[in-house]
Amino acid sequence: xxxxxxxxxxxxxxxxxxxxxxxxxxxxxxxxxxxxxxxxxxxxxxxxxxxxxxxxxxxxxxxxxxxxxxxxxxxxxxxxxxxxxxxxxxxxxxxxxxxxxxxxxxxxxxxxxxxxxxxxxxxxxxxxxxxxxxxxxxxxxxxxxxxxxxxxxxxxxxxxxxxxxxxxxxxxxxxxxx
Amino acid sequence: xxxxxxxxxxxxxxxxxxxxxxxxxxxxxxxxxxxxxxxxxxxxxxxxxxxxxxxxxxxxxxxxxxxxxxxxxxxxxxxxxxxxxxxxxxxxxxxxxxxxxxxxxxxxxxxxxxxxxxxxxxxxxxxxxxxxxxxxxxxxxxxxxxxxxxxxxxxxxxxxxxxxxxxxxxxxxxxxxxxxxxxxxxxxxxxxxxxxxxxxxxxxxxxxxxxxxxxxxxxxxxxx
Numbered sequence: 001x002x003x004x005x006x007x008x009x010x011x012x013x014x015x016x017x018x019x020x021x022x023x024x025x026x027x028x029x030x031x032x033x034x035x036x037x038x039x040x041x042x043x044x045x046x047x048x049x050x051x052x053x054x055x056x057x058x059x060x061x062x063x064x065x066x067x068x069x070x071x072x073x074x075x076x077x078x079x080x081x082x083x084x085x086x087x088x089x090x091x092x093x094x095x096x097x098x099x100x101x102x103x104x105x106x107x108x109x110x111x112x113x114x115x116x117x118x119x120x121x122x123x124x125x126x127x128x129x130x131x132x133x134x135x136x137x138x139x140x141x142x143x144x145x146x147x148x149x150x151x152x153x154x155x156x157x158x159x160x161x162x163x164x165x166x167x168x169x170x171x172x173x174x175x176x177x178x
Numbered sequence: 179x180x181x182x183x184x185x186x187x188x189x190x191x192x193x194x195x196x197x198x199x200x201x202x203x204x205x206x207x208x209x210x211x212x213x214x215x216x217x218x219x220x221x222x223x224x225x226x227x228x229x230x231x232x233x234x235x236x237x238x239x240x241x242x243x244x245x246x247x248x249x250x251x252x253x254x255x256x257x258x259x260x261x262x263x264x265x266x267x268x269x270x271x272x273x274x275x276x277x278x279x280x281x282x283x284x285x286x287x288x289x290x291x292x293x294x295x296x297x298x299x300x301x302x303x304x305x306x307x308x309x310x311x312x313x314x315x316x317x318x319x320x321x322x323x324x325x326x327x328x329x330x331x332x333x334x335x336x337x338x339x340x341x342x343x344x345x346x347x348x349x350x351x352x353x354x355x356x357x358x359x360x361x362x363x364x365x366x367x368x369x370x371x372x373x374x375x376x377x378x379x380x381x382x383x384x385x386x387x388x389x390x391x392x393x394x395x396x397x398x399x400x401x402x
Contacts, residue, residue, distance in 0.1 A: 010295070015298075103283040
């Protein structure tokens with residue numbers, strides 16, 4: 001079962017940022033469950049986890065980073081999207097700087113990875129924070145100087161600062177097939 | 179949270195508003211942008227009849243005229259949202275954007291400038307499912323513009339019904355069946371949010387065979 005953790009504070013955001021992920025997983029014929037970001041420390045996870053993005057104005061998830069400390073010792077794949085990526089980055093000691101990136105931009109991949117097949121592609125960004133990665137993270141793709149994709153070193157834990165569900169659904173499909 | 183609806187009068191903005199209402203949000207105002215001539219972001223040609231829809235829904239409306247040209251349209255959107263924020267204390271807007279990153283980017287940037295939430299509840303939804311949902315929830319929607327082959331003059335003035343849905347599914351490979359790129363435009367004459375239906379008393383078809391596009395221009399309409 002894939003666990004989808006919603007970082008959305010508002011119900012309307014769920015339609016926009018969670019349902020597209022659900023659709024991708026349903027199309028792969030996989031089971032899933034959805035839990036909210038305020039409750040992640042109350043669950044046991046056994047399989048892949050996707051931490052979704054949320055609205056541009058929504059930063060409430062940053063008040064609940066302590067509930068994501070379980071990520072440090074988690075041995076299954078995790079994919080964080082936008083705010084989800086920020087959560088992962090912060091848990092592993094990274095910092096966030098104010099920096100907006102809104103719209104479709106080019107992404108260049110510098111490190112080969114099984115879930116990212118193209119060396120260069122267009123991606124939809126909707127963020128107001130730039131991740132300054134800690135030593136625990138390796139950035140494997142950039143959009144100009146903006147980290148686009150990172151991975152926790154030695155683990156299958158990914159952070160996407162863009163929204164792959166918009167223009168790059170195949171990345172999520174490959175992730176859930178890992 | 180108090181919200182404004184970016185409102186074109188078509189099925190998508192009406193459905194987005196309906197979803198927001200179902201989730202318990204307070205809809206304070208409809209915001210309609212009226213281009214001085216046809217632009218590439220916003221609805222036209224029956225846009226002025228959004229005032230009648232606003233009366234049917236019993237929600238105030240801001241109709242803001244905008245100049246055409248990309249930067250001018252965005253500036254016009256910003257002006258309209260500033261008015262809505264000042265006069266109605268909205269904290270965010272709801273749009274009917276489905277898949278256009280072009281539209282979404284512009285809405286998001288303007289909302290960010292004005293510190294407004296930007297909700298897009300139809301985002302990435304399957305176009306067929308949207309049409310099915312509209313029918314299931316008893317929306318009454320008239321096709322008021324077509325501009326993509328193989329849609330033709332015969333569709334103008336037609337209601338979206340099960341027959342239309344079946345026809346449009348067959349045409350899926352030729353066009354965006356949600357009509358978001360302007361392939362077809364719609365006008366809602368009834369929805370679960372309407373206190374009264376709209377009756378179109380007089381309309382005319384305008385078809386341009388050279389450009390393969392046409393409109394169903396509403397000339398007279400009333401609430402009943």
